[in-house]
Amino acid sequence: MTSTYAVLSEGLEKRFGEVRALRGLDLAVPEGSVCGILGPNGAGKTTAVRLLTTLLRPDAGSARVAGHDLVREAAAVRERISVTGQGTSIDEDLTGRQNLRLFGRLHRVRGPAGRTAELLDRFGLTEAADRPASTWSGGMRRRLDLAASLVRRPDVLFLDEPTTGLDPVSRTLIWDVVRGLTAEGTTVLLTTQYLEEADQLADDIALVDRGRVTHTGSPAQLKSLVGAHAEVVVPDTDTLARAAAVLDRLTGAQPSFDHERNAVGAVSKDPTLTIPLLVRALDTAGVPLLDVSLRPPTLDDVFLRLTETTPPETTGATGTTDEKERAA
Numbered sequence: 001m002t003s004t005y006a007v008l009s010e011g012l013e014k015r016f017g018e019v020r021a022l023r024g025l026d027l028a029v030p031e032g033s034v035c036g037i038l039g040p041n042g043a044g045k046t047t048a049v050r051l052l053t054t055l056l057r058p059d060a061g062s063a064r065v066a067g068h069d070l071v072r073e074a075a076a077v078r079e080r081i082s083v084t085g086q087g088t089s090i091d092e093d094l095t096g097r098q099n100l101r102l103f104g105r106l107h108r109v110r111g112p113a114g115r116t117a118e119l120l121d122r123f124g125l126t127e128a129a130d131r132p133a134s135t136w137s138g139g140m141r142r143r144l145d146l147a148a149s150l151v152r153r154p155d156v157l158f159l160d161e162p163t164t165g166l167d168p169v170s171r172t173l174i175w176d177v178v179r180g181l182t183a184e185g186t187t188v189l190l191t192t193q194y195l196e197e198a199d200q201l202a203d204d205i206a207l208v209d210r211g212r213v214t215h216t217g218s219p220a221q222l223k224s225l226v227g228a229h230a231e232v233v234v235p236d237t238d239t240l241a242r243a244a245a246v247l248d249r250l251t252g253a254q255p256s257f258d259h260e261r262n263a264v265g266a267v268s269k270d271p272t273l274t275i276p277l278l279v280r281a282l283d284t285a286g287v288p289l290l291d292v293s294l295r296p297p298t299l300d301d302v303f304l305r306l307t308e309t310t311p312p313e314t315t316g317a318t319g320t321t322d323e324k325e326r327a328a
């Protein structure tokens with residue numbers, strides 16, 4: 001029986017000593033879609049990727065990946081997936097082309113030269129292809145890393161923060177490639193800290209906080225969970241606090257201040273909030289106004305709003321250092 005989910009996990013748990021990195025991770029990623037796992041540093045994103053790519057064994061829970069049981073059929077899972085981690089898996093002494101050919105031979109890809117040339121082209125690396133990777137920029141290496149993970153056309157591709165710290169050119173190229181992959185039937189699971197990235201690429205987003213999925217939905221569905229972002233600009237600092245109190249009452253959200261502009265804003269959960277309503281409430285409270293605005297929520301707003309009731313347990317969580325994920 002073929003499953004319609006490329007990744008289906010239930011109650012995945014992983015503990016590192018005292019740290020419960022995953023506390024029951026449930027994911028359902030339909031075949032041919034892009035799933036964005038969005039969460040702050042330390043949320044458990046990398047741990048999730050390492051479990052789902054068989055690099056780590058779960059302490060509890062189960063998952064099917066690319067149609068196979070993650071633990072009992074780990075070898076079959078490995079055959080069908082690729083992973084690009086935050087570390088780079090390329091050989092610095094080889095040229096870009098040699099690196100890709102090496103991957104092609106390792107995975108017994110037919111016609112490795114053709115596939116290599118195609119991937120170099122797709123990632124904008126043709127010109128530099130015959131120079132050693134050691135001479136390449138960080139962005140080019142990351143692109144090569146991703147190209148390497150595509151040499152053998154995986155059913156499911158896992159990308160752990162593929163564009164963190166990258167220049168805009170590399171980011172855009174990687175986004176374009178990811179968008180193209182689903183057209184070829186590849187399912188993509190990517191982790192990111194960038195809301196914009198999830199918004200741009202993901203069909204569905206799973207918000208992960210402290211080892212659990214707290215919300216799931218399409219970017220539009222998540223945005224509809226919050227009403228709008230309201231902002232009030234007042235003439236002076238004295239009235240700012242009163243404006244904030246009104247906003248607080250109307251939105252039930254923690255207002256945020258922009259002291260330079262004497263502005264205060266808040267993300268409303270209430271979709272019925274309107275400008276007239278805002279103006280009336282502020283007027284009744286005797287708050288003089290320069291400007292009042294309501295704009296549709298961004299994913300940033302959603303994230304703030306949905307996670308504000310659950311502040312991180314510890315501050316300064318460091319997350320894992322870069323790992324040579326493919327080394328395992």
Ligand SMILES: Nc1ncnc2c1ncn2[C@@H]1O[C@H](COP(=O)(O)OP(=O)(O)O)[C@@H](O)[C@H]1O
Pocket residue numbers: 016019020021039040041042043044045046047048317318319320
């Ligand atoms: N190998 C490890 N040993 C100890 N703690 C770890 C290890 N890997 C991850 N952790 C901890 O597990 C939690 C989740 O980490 P991680 O999955 O790397 O989060 P993210 O990728 O979302 O930043 C963090 O608190 C991190 O410090």
Ligand SMILES: [Mg+2]
Pocket residue numbers: 045046047160161319320
């Ligand atoms: Mg990580």
